Amino acid sequence: MSLKSFQEALAEIISSPLIGQAYYKDPASLEQKYSLTEKERNRLLGMIQQKSMKANYMLYQMNRLTPLTMLMNYTLKIIHPQLMPLLHEFWKAYPRTSFQFKDEIGFFSDFLKKKIAAGQLDMPFLEDVLNIDDALNDIRFDKDETSYVNDDFFTLHPLARVVHLTYDATALVEAMVTYDAAQPAPDVPVAPGYYVLYYSGRLRCYPVDAATAEALLERRAVEDIPEELVDDEILI
Amino acid sequence: MNTPTGIGMIYNIALDPYFDLYPHTLDYIELTPDILIQDQGPGQPGRFLQVAKEWEMIRGLAQRWPLVAHHIGFSLGSADYFDKEYLDNVLQLHDEFGFHWHSDHLSYSKLIQGDDPEYNTCLALPVPYDKESLDMIAAKIRLIKEQVGTPFFIENNVYFAEIPDEELTEPEFLKNLCQEAGCGLLLDLHNVYVNSRNFNFDPFTFVDALDLGTVQEIHIAGGNEAGGMYLDSHSGAVPEEVWQMLDHVLPRCTQIRGITFEVDESYIPEIGFESVANQLNKARNIWNKHKTPQHVA
Numbered sequence A: 001m002s003l004k005s006f007q008e009a010l011a012e013i014i015s016s017p018l019i020g021q022a023y024y025k026d027p028a029s030l031e032q033k034y035s036l037t038e039k040e041r042n043r044l045l046g047m048i049q050q051k052s053m054k055a056n057y058m059l060y061q062m063n064r065l066t067p068l069t070m071l072m073n074y075t076l077k078i079i080h081p082q083l084m085p086l087l088h089e090f091w092k093a094y095p096r097t098s099f100q101f102k103d104e105i106g107f108f109s110d111f112l113k114k115k116i117a118a119g120q121l122d123m124p125f126l127e128d129v130l131n132i133d134d135a136l137n138d139i140r141f142d143k144d145e146t147s148y149v150n151d152d153f154f155t156l157h158p159l160a161r162v163v164h165l166t167y168d169a170t171a172l173v174e175a176m177v178t179y180d181a182a183q184p185a186p187d188v189p190v191a192p193g194y195y196v197l198y199y200s201g202r203l204r205c206y207p208v209d210a211a212t213a214e215a216l217l218e219r220r221a222v223e224d225i226p227e228e229l230v231d232d233e234i235l236i
Numbered sequence B: 001m002n003t004p005t006g007i008g009m010i011y012n013i014a015l016d017p018y019f020d021l022y023p024h025t026l027d028y029i030e031l032t033p034d035i036l037i038q039d040q041g042p043g044q045p046g047r048f049l050q051v052a053k054e055w056e057m058i059r060g061l062a063q064r065w066p067l068v069a070h071h072i073g074f075s076l077g078s079a080d081y082f083d084k085e086y087l088d089n090v091l092q093l094h095d096e097f098g099f100h101w102h103s104d105h106l107s108y109s110k111l112i113q114g115d116d117p118e119y120n121t122c123l124a125l126p127v128p129y130d131k132e133s134l135d136m137i138a139a140k141i142r143l144i145k146e147q148v149g150t151p152f153f154i155e156n157n158v159y160f161a162e163i164p165d166e167e168l169t170e171p172e173f174l175k176n177l178c179q180e181a182g183c184g185l186l187l188d189l190h191n192v193y194v195n196s197r198n199f200n201f202d203p204f205t206f207v208d209a210l211d212l213g214t215v216q217e218i219h220i221a222g223g224n225e226a227g228g229m230y231l232d233s234h235s236g237a238v239p240e241e242v243w244q245m246l247d248h249v250l251p252r253c254t255q256i257r258g259i260t261f262e263v264d265e266s267y268i269p270e271i272g273f274e275s276v277a278n279q280l281n282k283a284r285n286i287w288n289k290h291k292t293p294q295h296v297a
């Protein structure tokens, strides 16, 4: 039990310099949280003091950031001015990550959504962009490609998702290519409603009416078949 | 195919065109299956998914070169932990690809705490060089070896904090571990170099203290400096000192099977395929200088 406890403590310590410093100032809190031998306790307190520990902190942060930079590109552009404080808050709220990128981006998306819902995060386009990133990742990680399969004649393509957005999807996605949070926010038309996003390396967006979107989401037959979606083989 | 001896490289996606451009630079390919697998988590049905389209590429490469497996997911150093499902998946991959040997690292990266599912430490952390960790890791390696039925090598680690008051030195630990587990040493010379720079010791004295007769594979790679530390970023060209270390140890590595070059995919566009080929050719020159008849497959 003891070596395991030592390893858990070390894993916690390398996740932030503040954690180690707090334990160093108050070793009793370290002993309280982990069941360590005298030797293990002294080892950890000794390691916290080493200058080289900063490489551990740096690598932890870099490695935890990797899935977000790879898979939440649009969202990161929007939150860029507040990136580091948000990340530190996220790591504090979600101190443990899994081995899978899919889990980590799910945690981060949940974290941002909770903050938006609580009115603590208000940045241009953020909610929409987060919905788009989530949809793209859902497509990327869809293992059995059956998200919308129903028994009816028309089924949504496995590489497509239905989302609800406030801004016009195509204009927003275009604006995101050159988006720079330091510049004035680009002019993107407000067009609240449902959109079908289709992604196979390139993203295409189609506005759909509420009845169609709800039918697709609930896996029911679509009454009024949108021709464009059939022509582009998004409804198949 | 015969057991490979010679020069190999760790596969990454950015290398795909390389294999047709410079096939003669390679005698074998080292694969880290974890990078092409989605792990749904312990206990999940169909837990390990081969989602990446690169598996087709790997199947193609397996027709042309011997493959060896370099895992990152056994987390051999984690106390009270052994992932039997992970081993089962390795066995399944082994059945398909017939890896000539398997290896993993002397470190830990996965933990289970309380009721939480397995979580990731985000970097490979060092284990204390004590008898307790030695026995624990040796038992796991023996189990893997017995199941897989091929040689198994353990790779020396990079660390960014020294654990105080250890029972054994790193060379003693590695020697005893190889003995107790019946495994070989995968000597990562760049890892030794990284540690020597960050903790101020002579890497040549360090390698001289190793039991070089246990070395069955060598890793070479490049790194870079960041924030006053030297990192094993696998960023391209192998530093001159690491080449010298290779030349220095190779005559005494009597059991060596291969020298493997590691480069991270994010650096490939920057350094280019030709520079990758140059590194492999340089390794081959040193290999040719020291190889003995027993090293010719």
Ligand SMILES: [Fe+2]
Residues within 6 Å of the ligand: B070, B105, B155
């Ligand atoms: Fe390795």
Ligand SMILES: [Fe+2]
Residues within 6 Å of the ligand: B155, B188, B219, B262
């Ligand atoms: Fe290595």
